[in-house]
Amino acid sequence: MSEQTGGSPIQAALVTMLLGAGGYYFYNNQDSVDLGNLSNAARSKFSNSTSIDDTFVSYRDAPVMIGPNQSLLANKNTPVDTSSRLTGLNHDYVPAPRVDTLAAKSAVTISSTVPRPSYRPVKIASWSLGGFGPTKLASADARKYVSKVIRRYDVIALQQIASIERDLIPRLVDVINGPEHRYDYVLGRSTGPTGRQEQLAFIFDTTSVRVDRRQTYTVSDPSEQMIYDPLVASFQAAEPNENEAWTFSLVNVRVDLSRAAAEVALLPNVLRSVLNDGRNEDDVILLGLFQADDDYLIPTMGSGEMDAAVHHRSTDVFGRFQTSNILIARGATSEYLGRGGVFDYRRNYDLNPVEAESVTSHLPVFADFTAHEGGEL
Known part of the structure; x- marks a missing residue:
């Protein structure tokens, strides 16, 4: 137990x-x-x-x-x-x-x-400055409005620059630049009759286009069929890569009013001369003071593919005549966007006819192009 x-x-x-x-x-x-x-x-x-x-x-x-x-x-x-x-x-x-x-x-x-980069269109313009000389350069209003208009474009062809002082364009570019040093120029030699000599010029925005100064020249006219020899300059869009950037040649033309019919008839020869100058550039654009409207110019050029930036619109501050234009071969220059016209600086800057004429009686004309070679947007 x-x-x-x-x-x-x-x-x-x-x-x-x-x-x-x-x-x-x-x-x-x-x-x-x-x-x-x-x-x-x-x-x-x-x-x-x-x-x-x-x-x-x-x-x-x-x-x-x-x-x-x-x-x-x-x-x-x-x-x-x-x-x-x-x-x-x-x-x-x-x-x-x-x-x-x-x-x-x-x-x-x-x-x-990833989409292909897109770039701003290249804005090309032409403007006749109506006897731009020391007096206009000395005018504060003229300097202001000329500078404002030029800054609107990537490259602008200028006509009727008096040759009294050969440094007018460099001084004008200094005014346009201010402290930026952004704009540059191409200046042709003085041509024309004694006492009426003029220069042609291009002013361009170096951030938008580049110039090849080796391919800048005045069209040879030994028989003096044109009073003012056309000025040719070669450019390339600056924003895209060089292998895809648009290259083009601009032919700055100043037709004398007293010989307008004869000189306009020579424009097809001028175009062919530049196309065949050995550079193999097919995008050749004629622009300037033609002293004729688009209804006259296009048939004269003899090509159904030739187009004008300005159609049926006056290019003077009084709204009377069309004397300036930009001529584009649509078949060759596919970069043209089909957008162009006249910039009425008188109305945009609210000037009366007298104020506008003191700058120039001509209105700028313009056209827009793609920055890519071949017209790709």
Whole structure:
């Protein structure tokens, strides 16, 4: 009796310890197995499913904005730098095992979807300054309005510049530039009868176009069929890469009113002469003071593809005559946007006829062209 009474507490204690140890072991092992299986199942689902991969690729196909000096990939071993470039991507999660694959896919996708850069049109103009000389240059109003008009365009052909002082155009360009040193010029030699000699010029914005001074010349006219020899200059749009930038030649023409019919009849010969000067430039544009309207000029040029920037509109401050224009061969110069006309500076600057005439009685004419060679926008 006494032995049974002494063994019972020990057995009970042993049973209790065994039960506790077994429960502890079962609890720990059951928890580890379940969590491990769940984790493995999740990893297996992410690696075997195509839907999650497709989702990330579609995010990377979202609209992209890449600056001209930005690089899309930091390097081949890092994920795509998505800050301010990709739309809709969860920046907090990039699956480590998929970094290289996704980066490569996004690089291919983005390179094929980034649009070609677009550039401002090249704005070409022509303006007869009506005897621009020292007196007009000394006039604050004339300087102001001439400068304002010229700054509107990338390159402008100027006629009727008096040759009394040969540095008029350099001084005018200094006024236009101010502190910027942005504009430059091409100046032709003095031509015309004694006492009526004039110069032709181009003033251009160097941030928009470049000039090739090796290909700048005055058209030779040994028989003096034209009183004022045309001035030729070759330009290239400055914004696109050189291998895709538009190149063109401008022929600055000043027809004398007293011989208008005879000199206008020579314009097809002038055009052919420049086209065949050995430079192989097909985009040759005639612009200037023609002393004739488009209804007369286009048939005279003898080409159904010849177009004019100004149609059936006067080009003087009084609204009476059309004497200035820009002539474009549409077949050769596909860069022409079909947009051109007359800038009425008198109305734009709220001048009366007397004030406008003190600057010049002629209005500028203009035409817009693409900066890309071949007319691509």
